[in-house]
Amino acid sequence: MIIEIIHRRDANDALEYGAHVGKHATPDGPAEEIDGSLLPGARLEDYYSEFERVHALRPEIKRNVIHIIVSFAPEDGRRDQVELSEITRKVLGKLGYGDCPFRETEHTDKQFQHLHCVTSIVNYSGERIDRTGDRNKAQRIARAIEREHGLWRAPSVKGGPVLPPLPIPGTISVLQKPAAPMLLWESRVKHMADQVIRPGITLPQFHDELLALGVSLEPKWTQDRTKITGLGYRFEGRQKNASQIDRGLSLNGLKNAGVSYDPVRDVPILTKPGTATPKYLPLPLTLPLLAAPTIRTAAALPKLPPPPRLNPEVHHVRPQVVSTRKPFLQTAWEFATRLWDAIRRPGPIQPKPRLSNR
Structure with a gap:
């Protein structure tokens, strides 16, 4: 239409x-x-x-x-x-x-x-x-x-x-693929996102309803994880940023389309692990390269123990060699100091030789 x-x-x-x-x-x-x-x-x-x-x-x-x-x-x-x-x-x-x-x-x-x-x-x-x-x-x-x-x-x-046309979001299973498989991947993701976008919907609701259609929304965070810098979309094992699909799927594009985003309200929800509803089961952590889970559906990763220290008597450990060479700046400074002292060292004044025409 x-x-x-x-x-x-x-x-x-x-x-x-x-x-x-x-x-x-x-x-x-x-x-x-x-x-x-x-x-x-x-x-x-x-x-x-x-x-x-x-x-x-x-x-x-x-x-x-x-x-x-x-x-x-x-x-x-x-x-x-x-x-x-x-x-x-x-x-x-x-x-x-x-x-x-x-x-x-x-x-x-x-x-x-x-x-x-x-x-x-x-x-x-x-x-x-x-x-x-x-x-x-x-x-x-x-x-x-x-x-x-x-x-x-x-x-x-x-x-x-x-x-x-697609059914109302939430009426099909997660494993069911949309119709018309001959369409481009970007067009299918854009079409399913348009089925969910409506004025007044919040960003977490948009995430949940889009996930019900099989598309995972993956926010890009700052280093302190307090601000969203971009959005990504994962579908059928492929992931692309919003700028590679359509500008309307970026964070600013969703805001212009009527999607409500409040950092104070939405960031704690999107960053809190283990808050997925039963129908949004987290993907197995043993296959992170095939289908990386989103932040909301991923469980907290366990902390790995520190690596063990090697015993030089048992393992072949390369001995640490301590260098005796001075840094370049220190050597250059010492050379310049000695040269300056030699120039300013007092000594007898030698008369200049006079040139003669004889």
Whole structure:
């Protein structure tokens, strides 16, 4: 599912494009209306008047039209009008356009199902909708709607692997692998992380729910283990840093996506050993190279005894040779001192020989 947001100036032109009438007419005829802010059966002229009435509340705003395109993956098939209307109203509400006039139509000129929704940047109260970060917000909304309606994930309008929907986190076993094994390792890890990311979730909860899908979150710590400097992800015996997978999986990327991280609250939980729940069994410590356990699931490693001292009479111990050579600086200093004393040593003044022309 992809949500595109286009900022436009002319409401009449945007409404005509969505309805496929006027200069935007097609041989297939007018587009089917799915939903709108007016009563069913309202004419297009009624929407012209509705948008003009709302825009008159803020005449200083010139570019006051928002064109939202909602596209579905071909694997999603055809969705009925009730579900399409529900999805569109969720998108408008979460983007802040729930109290604005809108008209939604469905176009059939593509191989996949997609909707065109024209709305206003000014609501019925005359307030301007804040568009700060709306494209990043649209991606998070798309991931949430995909989880709720079981939709496939189309990552970008420019193409890319279409990822299948996964069940709700926690409903599959740890040993079960996700579908579509032909996908890249990074894409599969990113897809499973997107299934878990949601606003308000804490970092330990994100760790637990991601571990239920088979992906282990491995924080990178400072030397005193009081601060997280980075994140790593382990899946199917392979481990990569977040920067090698996707920037959205880094610590700052998770914060921007709504994941709550409080060092005072989360660091003691993530660094405390032996706090794993029964379904998150720690991996065997005898195979640290095959599947290194995370900090939360690893038991405290035993301290090794000091190595025994060797007996020179029994073992062949190389005797320690004590060097009698002086350090270089000490030798150089002594030489310079003796040279300086020799120069300043008082002695008889020898007269200089005079040159003669004879």
